[in-house]
Amino acid sequence: MRDQILHHLTHTQGRGPEFATVFDWRLAVSYTVRDLMVGPWVGAIRAARDQGAKRVYYLSMEFLIGRILGDAIVNLELEPAMGRALTLLGLDEQVILDDEPDAALGNGGLGRLAACFMESLSSLNCPAFGYGIRYEHGLFRQRFEGGQQVETPEDWLNQPHPWEFVRINYSYTIGFKGHVETVDGRAVWQPGESVIARAHDTPVIGWQGHWANSLRLWGALPTTLLDLKRFNAGDHTAAAEPEALARTLSRVLYPDDTTESGKELRLKQEYFLTSAALQDIMARFLAEHGDLEMLPEKVAIQLNDTHPAIAGPELIRLLMDDHGLPFDRAQDLARRTLNYTNHTLLPEALERWSTWLMGRVLPRHMQIIQMIDEDHRVTSGRPAQVGIVQGDQVHMGELAFIMASRVNGVSALHTELVKDTVFADLHKLHPDRIVNQTNGVTPRRWLRMANPGLTTLLDETIGTGWTKDLDQLSGLEAHAGDGAFLDRLHAAKRANKVALSDGLLAGLGVRADPDAIFDVQVKRMHEYKRQLLNVLEAIALWHRIHESPNANWTPRVKIFGGKAAPGYWLAKSVIHLINDVAATINNDPVTRDLLQIAYPPNYNVSMAEDLIPAADLSEQISTAGKEASGTGNMKFTMNGALTIGTLDGANVEIREHVGPENFFLFGLTADEAAIEKARPGHARAAIEASEDMKIALQLIAEGRFGRAESCYALLDRTWNDDPFLVASDFDAYFTAQRAVDRAYADRADWDRMAALNIARSGFFSSDRTIRGYMRDIWHAEPVTPA
Ligand code: 6GP
Numbered sequence: 001m002r003d004q005i006l007h008h009l010t011h012t013q014g015r016g017p018e019f020a021t022v023f024d025w026r027l028a029v030s031y032t033v034r035d036l037m038v039g040p041w042v043g044a045i046r047a048a049r050d051q052g053a054k055r056v057y058y059l060s061m062e063f064l065i066g067r068i069l070g071d072a073i074v075n076l077e078l079e080p081a082m083g084r085a086l087t088l089l090g091l092d093e094q095v096i097l098d099d100e101p102d103a104a105l106g107n108g109g110l111g112r113l114a115a116c117f118m119e120s121l122s123s124l125n126c127p128a129f130g131y132g133i134r135y136e137h138g139l140f141r142q143r144f145e146g147g148q149q150v151e152t153p154e155d156w157l158n159q160p161h162p163w164e165f166v167r168i169n170y171s172y173t174i175g176f177k178g179h180v181e182t183v184d185g186r187a188v189w190q191p192g193e194s195v196i197a198r199a200h201d202t203p204v205i206g207w208q209g210h211w212a213n214s215l216r217l218w219g220a221l222p223t224t225l226l227d228l229k230r231f232n233a234g235d236h237t238a239a240a241e242p243e244a245l246a247r248t249l250s251r252v253l254y255p256d257d258t259t260e261s262g263k264e265l266r267l268k269q270e271y272f273l274t275s276a277a278l279q280d281i282m283a284r285f286l287a288e289h290g291d292l293e294m295l296p297e298k299v300a301i302q303l304n305d306t307h308p309a310i311a312g313p314e315l316i317r318l319l320m321d322d323h324g325l326p327f328d329r330a331q332d333l334a335r336r337t338l339n340y341t342n343h344t345l346l347p348e349a350l351e352r353w354s355t356w357l358m359g360r361v362l363p364r365h366m367q368i369i370q371m372i373d374e375d376h377r378v379t380s381g382r383p384a385q386v387g388i389v390q391g392d393q394v395h396m397g398e399l400a401f402i403m404a405s406r407v408n409g410v411s412a413l414h415t416e417l418v419k420d421t422v423f424a425d426l427h428k429l430h431p432d433r434i435v436n437q438t439n440g441v442t443p444r445r446w447l448r449m450a451n452p453g454l455t456t457l458l459d460e461t462i463g464t465g466w467t468k469d470l471d472q473l474s475g476l477e478a479h480a481g482d483g484a485f486l487d488r489l490h491a492a493k494r495a496n497k498v499a500l501s502d503g504l505l506a507g508l509g510v511r512a513d514p515d516a517i518f519d520v521q522v523k524r525m526h527e528y529k530r531q532l533l534n535v536l537e538a539i540a541l542w543h544r545i546h547e548s549p550n551a552n553w554t555p556r557v558k559i560f561g562g563k564a565a566p567g568y569w570l571a572k573s574v575i576h577l578i579n580d581v582a583a584t585i586n587n588d589p590v591t592r593d594l595l596q597i598a599y600p601p602n603y604n605v606s607m608a609e610d611l612i613p614a615a616d617l618s619e620q621i622s623t624a625g626k627e628a629s630g631t632g633n634m635k636f637t638m639n640g641a642l643t644i645g646t647l648d649g650a651n652v653e654i655r656e657h658v659g660p661e662n663f664f665l666f667g668l669t670a671d672e673a674a675i676e677k678a679r680p681g682h683a684r685a686a687i688e689a690s691e692d693m694k695i696a697l698q699l700i701a702e703g704r705f706g707r708a709e710s711c712y713a714l715l716d717r718t719w720n721d722d723p724f725l726v727a728s729d730f731d732a733y734f735t736a737q738r739a740v741d742r743a744y745a746d747r748a749d750w751d752r753m754a755a756l757n758i759a760r761s762g763f764f765s766s767d768r769t770i771r772g773y774m775r776d777i778w779h780a781e782p783v784t785p786a
Pocket of ligand 1 (some may be wrong): 110258630
């Protein structure tokens with residue numbers, strides 16, 4: 001290992017050890033590890049082809065991968081050899097690992113789920129490709145200035161990315177605009193613009209290195225590099241225009257989470273990904289099987305939300321216009337090949353494009369969409385309001401549904417709500433189409449890699465088998481009454497808390513006592529996720545401590561993390577409020593040993609890997625009915641945090657699995673929330689009824705935490721509208737938090753509950769989820785390499 005690292009340092013990086021920087025070493029280490037991925041990778045691709053296996057294709061506008069090196073070391077089981085090699089070279093492993101920028105090609109849950117799925121697909125030997133866009137700039141970096149979020153561009157590709165292989169021979173032309181002609185009775189689309197999509201492959205290595213699939217990300221290139229005529233005429237800037245135009249397609253990730261952006265560039269990005277992926281899929285399929293009728297038998301395509309929903313019309317277009325199939329055959333084959341996952345019910349996230357824009361950017365697809373819509377109307381006898389094209393809008397949800405074999409929700413509750421709300425009419429027409437696949441997360445990254453202390457304890461207590469069969473964690477049940485085991489569990493958690501306190505939190509100037517409750521809410525900033533409820537509780541608690549400073553308070557460190565979409569000013573004003581409240585409370589001599597608030601900026605996958613293993617309490621407090629599933633909630637549970645949460649998304653299933661006595665439940669149910677929201681004056685009535693809530697709002701309005709003006713809109717919305725029922729749930733939340741205080745004070749009992757949370761978290765492995773997709777949706781089988 002040491003020699004390989006030195007070899008790559010010299011021959012790949014072109015550096016002598018005495019001149020090498022951390023970056024040089026990190027690349028040399030990465031190439032050394034990558035070398036070990038290539039064998040299984042090529043073997044997997046060969047085995048899938050030789051055995052004529054069905055392939056799974058996961059189309060996603062987002063892959064929120066994070067760092068790759070540490071994960072690859074874990075999956076290839078290179079520890080402790082790597083540790084020894086680096087010691088021999090005089091290098092600090094943590095410094096090397098931390099040098100890698102996060103691959104942040106996603107916003108939040110949907111993108112991180114895609115990354116967990118890629119890892120599980122490889123760990124389960126399921127032949128698969130992930131298809132996405134190779135954004136030059138991933139999710140923006142977040143800083144705080146005067147407590148307010150400031151965004152700066154992210155530039156992970158400013159340096160060589162050691163994990164990818166550029167495939168110049170896998171390039172496809174992607175057209176836009178232009179017009180459609182009819183030649184010999186066949187439609188011929190003459191695009192007015194085109195770009196090249198070029199493949200960049202990253203191997204995704206599965207657990208124990210038996211299998212690796214490809215994450216194939218498309219970069220955009222111009223069809224002509226340079227307008228030479230203009231260049232020679234001296235107009236150098238204009239000469240580069242075609243290049244600049246094409247490159248914008250893969251330049252930036254849209255920073256919206258669960259909101260639709262409605263921009264022409266976004267539609268073009270979605271089509272760019274989808275068309276490149278489908279052309280690639282068809283090329284591979286046709287090389288292996290001549291017969292188009294075999295498509296559904298050999299290809300399963302999963303659409304990660306509606307972002308790639310143009311796949312329906314695109315696949316029909318390829319089958320009709322390139323391969324000469326009639327519409328009915330093409331549509332039938334496409335539908336039997338495609339599936340769609342819905343990730344949110346929020347109305348602002350349901351993608352809609354004007355027929356005008358769709359017709360202008362993708363004229364042939366607009367025709368095909370109308371054919372699909374008309375065919376569906378005739379064959380299903382559907383009511384008028386159910387169509388894809390409604391008025392002058394193309395509804396991508398309806399399009400995805402109508403063109404899918406299976407439509408799935410991401411938790412049991414969410415799937416029922418999908419049936420009852422957004423797709424109620426279509427569900428009645430196609431009662432077997434909607435199925436549930438509750439989300440999961442990969443235990444390799446989120447437990448074995450992120451929490452080495454707990455991993456050692458687990459390995460020593462129940463063996464290492466849990467890593468690939470997370471249900472084996474149930475073996476811990478037998479130890480939940482064992483004092484020595486619980487002491488070790490406590491010590492492992494405490495060590496993570498000390499590391500967090502001395503590292504990230506100390507860097508922020510927050511004094512975090514490792515024996516306080518570490519209470520963590522990390523996720524995108526969104527009104528429905530109710531970070532506002534959490535910070536209002538902090539204010540009310542602060543006030544209560546002041547009223548009786550000598551009461552028996554349980555010390556608490558509240559930790560927030562998350563980014564707001566740049567245009568989402570309400571979410572941004574919550575960030576501002578949290579930072580202002582922290583500045584006041586953290587320096588209060590009366591309460592500072594009892595309550596601290598930390599909001600480290602730029603929450604990302606790497607920060608999650610530090611925060612989650614150090615958490616005692618997981619905040620999952622969305623308004624019931626709004627969080628489709630959640631996946632952070634599962635990571636916390638696996639790492640032995642207890643949850644305070646509503647009956648929302650996968651919280652419902654987490655509570656069922658860990659047992660209601662090991663979960664702090666509060667708040668309205670989804671049904672109750674819907675009724676409460678419809679009640680006129682609910683916000684004001686709830687506030688009037690809650691002393692603590694009233695005081696918290698009053699302290700903000702008085703300017704106790706800095707300029708109150710910056711909060712007026714927020715206060716106004718809470719008083720008059722409160723669409724996410726912060727006020728209605730406030731007292732229940734406050735009371736549940738006091739139950740948490742009491743429970744935490746009984747250390748042995750808390751540790752026992754934490755142990756049971758871990759022991760019963762096996763269901764939430766993404767391996768279980770992927771097996772469910774393979775069985776119920778893709779009808780795909782694992783493959784053994786030769
Ligand atoms: C998220 C959901 O909000 C979250 O509840 C779920 O766990 C996650 O998807 C994975 O299924 N949705 C998004 O991130 C999103 O952008 C369009 O939805």
